[in-house]
Each structure stands twice: as C-alpha cells, then as structure tokens.
Amino acid sequence: MRNIIDAKGLTCPQPVINTKKALEEIKEGILTVIVDNVAARDNVRRFAESQGCTVMVEEDNGDYRLEIAKGFPREVGSKPGEARGNDNIVIYINSDVMGVGDEELGKILMDAFLKTMIVAHPQPRKLIFVNSGVRLAIEGSDVVGYIKEMEKKGVEVLSCGTCLNFYGLKEKLGVGVISNMYDIIESLTEADKVISP
Secondary structure: OEEEEEOOOOOOOHHHHHHHHHHHOOOOEEEEEEEOOHHHHHHHHHHHHHOOOEEEEEEEOOEEEEEEEEOOOOOOOOOOOOOOHHHOEEEEEOOOOOOOOOHHHHHHHHHHHHHHHOOOOOOOOEEEEOHHHHHHHEOOOOOHHHHHHHHHOOOEEEEEHHHHHHOOOHHHEOOOEEEOHHHHHHHHHHOOEEEOO
16 A cells, blocks of 8 residues: 655644654555655654654655655564663753853853763663754754764764754754654653753
C-alpha cells in the first residue's frame, strides 16, 4: 500500500504530525511524504526512524521526497519507545544562562554545567535547546565546543527551529539539528529523566 502526503508549505511541526497520522493508519506499506525545506525533511526522517521505519530521501528541484517503509523487519536499532536503560536522560535548556539572578553569574554557571556534562556519567541521550537556549548551540558561542564534544560522544543535540527563526540564528546553528515541537515533546515524554538546569 502506498500513500502520499504533500506537506509542502506547512510550518513546523505540521509535516511530522501529518506523517504520524498517516503512519498510524497503515499496518504495513510505503508512505511518501513531500516537503520543501531541509528542517522538515530532517524532522520527518527522524520521527519515522524513531517509529521503526526505514526512510529513503530524494531531492527534486528543491523539494524532498521521503519514502517511508513501515511494517518491514528492522535490521538495526531499538524499537520505538524502547527504554535505553540509564542513558535515557534528556537535558532541556530553555535559557542561555543558568538560574535566576545575575546574568553574568548565570553565564558562568551555564559554561561550567556544559563543560562538566562532557565527563558526567551516565551521559544524557539528548540535549534540547529552546527559547534563548538556542544561542548556546550557534557558531561563535562560548560553549559550542562543549556541545560538539558531547555530540561526538553520541549525544543527540536538538535546537528549536521556531526559536532559531525568532532570534535570526537559523543559518548560524553550529551543532546538532533543527528540531520541532513534536520532536521535543516526544523526546521529553519518552525520557526516563529530564534535567533542566
């Protein structure tokens, strides 16, 4: 069975929501999702893979066509929602400073938090940046190097696309991927533990 979802022109997180609904309606088959930007392409692909589907992406004149196969044996990886033991920790950062009070002190504390997180055990599964927190993940940030180190260790780094757009920083993202609210909510609800410094 093959379905086609035209999600061109839809704002985040609608392409993911439409994909989710379409996948829920089929037990097995191929779902084609067409989007017109890189953020939507990556968000839909990540979501589909998190649900145990395999995804192939083709570009066609600025549009992206994602062929999502559902209901076929998965070769590698975990099943959707499968617990990953102690490493199912999500760090949720919604500000570029840590705590409430003096802003300069807040920057010092955030720097120390992210630097220390590199050697923490267990490592978090994901780092999520929203609101002014996205400023930490852009090129030129004082702490972007620490975040890159964590990404090299296998930590998934997500930054809110709406937030990056609001602050005019989308083109300056220095680490991780542009995410959406659906992906963020799913990450938080599936986590064994959420830490917000």
